[in-house]
Each structure stands twice: as structure tokens, then as C-alpha cells.
Amino acid sequence: MNWITNYVRPRINSLFSRREVPENLWTKCPECGTMLFHRELSDNLNVCTNCDHHLAITPRERFAALFDGGVFSEVKVPEPLADPLQFRDQKKYPDRMRAAQKSTGEKEAMLVAEGEMGRTPIVAAAQDFSFMGGSMGMYVGNAIIAAAERAVKLKRPLVLFSAAGGARMQEGILSLMQMPRTTVAVEMLREAGLPYIVVLTHPTTGGVTASYAMLGDIQISEPGALICFAGPRVIEQTIREKLPEGFQRAEYLLEHGMLDRVTHRMQLRDELISILRMLGGMPAPTRADLPAPAETAVPSPEDNVKPEEKPAS
Numbered sequence: 228m229n230w231i232t233n234y235v236r237p238r239i240n241s242l243f244s245r246r247e248v249p250e251n252l253w254t255k256c257p258e259c260g261t262m263l264f265h266r267e268l269s270d271n272l273n274v275c276t277n278c279d280h281h282l283a284i285t286p287r288e289r290f291a292a293l294f295d296g297g298v299f300s301e302v303k304v305p306e307p308l309a310d311p312l313q314f315r316d317q318k319k320y321p322d323r324m325r326a327a328q329k330s331t332g333e334k335e336a337m338l339v340a341e342g343e344m345g346r347t348p349i350v351a352a353a354q355d356f357s358f359m360g361g362s363m364g365m366y367v368g369n370a371i372i373a374a375a376e377r378a379v380k381l382k383r384p385l386v387l388f389s390a391a392g393g394a395r396m397q398e399g400i401l402s403l404m405q406m407p408r409t410t411v412a413v414e415m416l417r418e419a420g421l422p423y424i425v426v427l428t429h430p431t432t433g434g435v436t437a438s439y440a441m442l443g444d445i446q447i448s449e450p451g452a453l454i455c456f457a458g459p460r461v462i463e464q465t466i467r468e469k470l471p472e473g474f475q476r477a478e479y480l481l482e483h484g485m486l487d488r489v490t491h492r493m494q495l496r497d498e499l500i501s502i503l504r505m506l507g508g509m510p511a512p513t514r515a516d517l518p519a520p521a522e523t524a525v526p527s528p529e530d531n532v533k534p535e536e537k538p539a540s
């Protein structure tokens with residue numbers, strides 16, 4: 228610790244980071260190519276204002292928009308053993324983890340929270356595709372079990388938002404073991420008579436589709452989401468045939484009876500509230516039941532305030 232590290236380095240860093248800001252103000256829609264102003268985009272829950280393409284949204288942003296007044300508290304997830312196989316590909320597994328933690332600011336690929344949505348108490352879990360492809364490892368398994376146990380303890384429904392490239396290969400068979408583990412967790416909810424709602428988001432693939440993401444009492448998907456076990460490219464190469472238009476996309480799956488609903492992200496909250504209140508035998512949500520508009524304002528990422536730090540209204 229000296230003058231250079233304490234004073235000069237931060238100054239230099241701040242000069243460089245300041246220059247990066249204007250580039251981050253705009254996001255290009257991957258579907259229609261429109262340049263979207265970041266403020267406008269986050270107000271629209273990361274849905275393109277031009278073509279309605281649903282861009283990725285982090286679990287924290289989603290929860291801030293979902294829970295009343297953006298207020299929720301995180302459910303603690305038991306830490307699994309780190310790097311049990313001492314796995315290494317081009318990079319060591321712990322190095323990959325550290326890089327993902329640094330770029331996302333999250334500990335792992337799933338966030339579990341409890342709170343109220345339209346005055347309906349719930350437990351929610353959301354998978355983070357930006358964290359190593361949302362891959363399902365031991366932590367994600369622990370997170371789903373923690374969410375289910377919490378829901379059973381509080382007698383609340385569980386709402387799960389899935390997004391994953393599949394199982395985490397760095398954990399080998401231990402990641403595949405999360406498929407039966409999470410299935411047992413879902414069974415716990417069933418035995419307790421509690422609703423389990425799955426919202427599939429783009430993309431939900433591999434072992435996640437083959438376990439907890441397809442076991443919901445009600446299966447909802449965001450528009451255009453790819454939902455599959457093996458991806459279209461793999462299937463095309465295997466059967467050597469051209470696949471139909473929109474194959475394995477949410478709308479195709481809805482048409483073929485794999486899903487119950489395909490719902491726009493902006494309508495998702497209201498729809499979830501209606502479904503949960505209906506299943507819970509509660510009166511339908513009325514305008515008076517919902518918090519005043521000022522309280523539901525979604526905190527933007529620039530505010531840099533974590534929702535759980537805000538005083539409860």
C-alpha cells in the first residue's frame with residue numbers, strides 16, 4: 228500500500244472507465260439491428276421496442292421488476308464443494324468461476340429470493356445465462372433445493388425462471404446428479420400441495436430441460452425462446468434433414484402441446500399474479516390490491532442500489 232496504488236492507480240482507472248461509458252449507452256438488437264438506448268431498453272425490461280425481441284435479463288433485474296416495489300430478500304444457498312474434479316480445459320475451473328463472478332457480479336448461476344408479487348407471497352429462483360451459460364452444477368442444484376425447502380416451510384408457491392446451456396461439464400457426473408436431485412425437490416412441492424410454475428426463457432437446453440424446467444404445474448415461456456434437449460444444429464447433422472421453420476422455439480412448442488402459455492415479458496408479472504392467486508384460492512387481484520405506481524417503479528441499474536437494501540415500504 229503506497230501513494231501509487233492508493234491514489235494514482237484509481238485515478239488512472241477512472242479515466243479509462245469514463246471513456247467506456249458512452250459505448251455502453253446503446254445496445255444493438257440482435258434480431259432487427261435497431262440501436263436501443265439503454266435506459267429505454269431497461270424500462271422495457273430488455274425487450275426491443277422495435278421488434279419485441281426478448282434480450283437477456285439478469286436475475287437481479289428480473290426480481291427488481293417482479294416483486295412489489297422491487298423489494299425482495301435473498302434465500303441463502305448452501306455452498307457446494309469447489310472444483311471436486313480439479314477440472315481443467317483451456318483454463319482451470321476455479322479461474323473460469325472467478326472470471327464469471329467478476330463479469331456478472333454474482334456468486335453463481337442462480338439467484339433465489341422471497342417476497343411478494345401483487346401482494347402474493349412467493350419464493351422465486353432465476354437462472355443467469357450470463358454466468359457460464361447458466362450451466363447447472365452443484366450450486367444450482369443446491370439453489371433449487373433451498374428454494375423448494377423455503378417454499379415448503381413458508382407454504383408459498385415457487386416460481387422458477389430457467390435459462391441454461393445444460394449441465395456444467397466442469398463438474399462431470401456431479402452436475403448430471405442434479406437432474407434427479409432437483410426432480411426430488413419439485414416432488415417435495417407436489418407433496419406439500421404447493422404450485423410450481425416454470426417460466427422458460429431463451430435458451431433453456433440440455434439437462435435443465437430434461438429435469439426441473441419441464442416439471443412445472445404450469446409451463447410458461449417468453450416469446451421466441453429456444454427450448455430443447457439437443458439443439459437444432461445437432462439434430463440437423465444427425466438426421467441430415469432440414470428442420471421446419473421455428474423448430475424448438477416457444478411458439479412451435481405451444482402449438483405442439485409442450486407449453487401452456489407464451490407470454491410477453493411485460494405481461495408476465497400480471498399473468499403470474501393471476502395464476503398464483505387462482506391456484507392459491509385467493510381473490511382475484513384488484514387495482515386496490517396492487518401497490519401504488521410510485522412504489523412499483525423499477526430501480527434502474529444506474530441507481531446502483533441493491534433492491535434488498537431499500538427500506539421496505
Ligand SMILES: [Zn+2]
Nearest residue numbers: 256259275278
Ligand atoms: Zn429488435
